[in-house]
Amino acid sequence: MSRDRSFLHWLWPTFLLLGLLGIWEVAVRLDDTPRWMLPPPSAIAQSFRADWRLLLEHTRVTLLEVILGFGLALVAGVLTGVAIDSSIVLRRAIYPLIIASQTIPMVALAPLMLIWFGYGLMPKILITALIGFFPIAVNTVDGLRSGDREILALLRSMGSSGGQRFRIVRVPAALPLIFSGARIAITFCVIGAVFAELVGASAGLGYLMERSAAQFQTARVFACIVILAIMGIGLFSLIAIIERLALPWRRFHTESSE
């Protein structure tokens, strides 16, 4: 039943996408648009076939940056969230600064990272982590505060310790929000990694795009964009799957009775 429905769910967007690609292909051919300006989809597919080794190599670099950067953002974001939650002083001191720091465009820090850490992996991981950090930290803080007040009072009347209430009520209540923060963060992280590569790198899809553009290998640039889109969707879905497995009780949430 749900399989049928999810199939229908995918059917129309797929049709639309194929239709648009068809129009693209035909329009470019009829118009005789130069390939270096706008290659037809078939040329992009051709580029995948010809350059797969190159694309794979650079994809691996970017994916590594995204995963390491996201991992760092996740650990730092959750720890910061817990720290902010656990102390009023820290909340007053750190929270406004974190929010204010969002007005700094993180990508603008990329040139600085380049100066401090050179062309290697490190500056990319840091930029990626900086971008992913904010949604995770803020959602952790909000999540830890979202525990039901009456349930917390009930646990208090049972004579529970603050640590027990944290473990039994507040952390589980925070998890759905932490997961949604992570889902937002992972797509930001892909953008962050590519941007860091565009600023200065010797490998990665951002670097490959820039080099290919300079050589008017426009089909290859498109191939990189397609890979980045798939990477973003794939990582997002991966987190959604982990969330489903980790929070099985949420699956029945909508059919909640009374």
Added chain:
Amino acid sequence: MALIGPSGSGKSTLLDIVSGLFPESEGTVSFAGQPLSFEERLGGSAYMRQRDLLLPWRSALDNAALALEIHGVPRRDARTRAAARFPSFGLAGFEDAWPSQLSGGMRQRVAFLRTMLADRSILLLDEPFGALDALNRVALQAWLIEIWESERRSVLLVTHDIDEAIFLADRVIVLSSRPGRIVHVEPISFPHPRHRSLLATEEFFWRRSRLAEALGLLDEPEEQEDTHSTRADTRSTPSGRAPGVPYDSGEMAS
């Protein structure tokens, strides 16, 4: 012991104070003749509210075992002890269900099982059946008295329902609204075990009148007829609510 009184008479606040959630502003709370501060009272009683307050991320079994776990019983022991009582609470087979998969009555029974398993000599029940429909309510009342008769605990029950108070309690205390003061204490001497047939006895009816009077429901017999008919009109399921004479201050005012 049952506490009955209009909304705003401080019944729930009193339970919050007894459980130790809030300090008393004046007076003392004593247990077995021993005055206790509110910090000392925390964990000394088992508290149950109108909302079931089950944790959505714990199975029915883990929810029932919660108080035991907090009192330091190892998780496996707590689960075993909770599981042993699932059948007698009419919950057999639902050990692994999530709270969102259970009906309102079942959720309330899980909450009650959690309260009983806390194994405290004082139970604080704040309108424990208030959120349930009439049939579930009657069933759970009968069942509460049965459980009480088999393992006597001190129960402080807050209710809006005069019949529930008389049927369950050995003493009914009537509070006035703002400020909440004790205006009447009605000893209820019906012997145990009690059955629902009690509700049809003359003494029951007489006790109910006395309490209704103490609550100010019987000021003028004429008016009382009136309130009854309007209540029947406004009630969504008048026939379903037959056993109770619930009221709240909103209806009182009119």
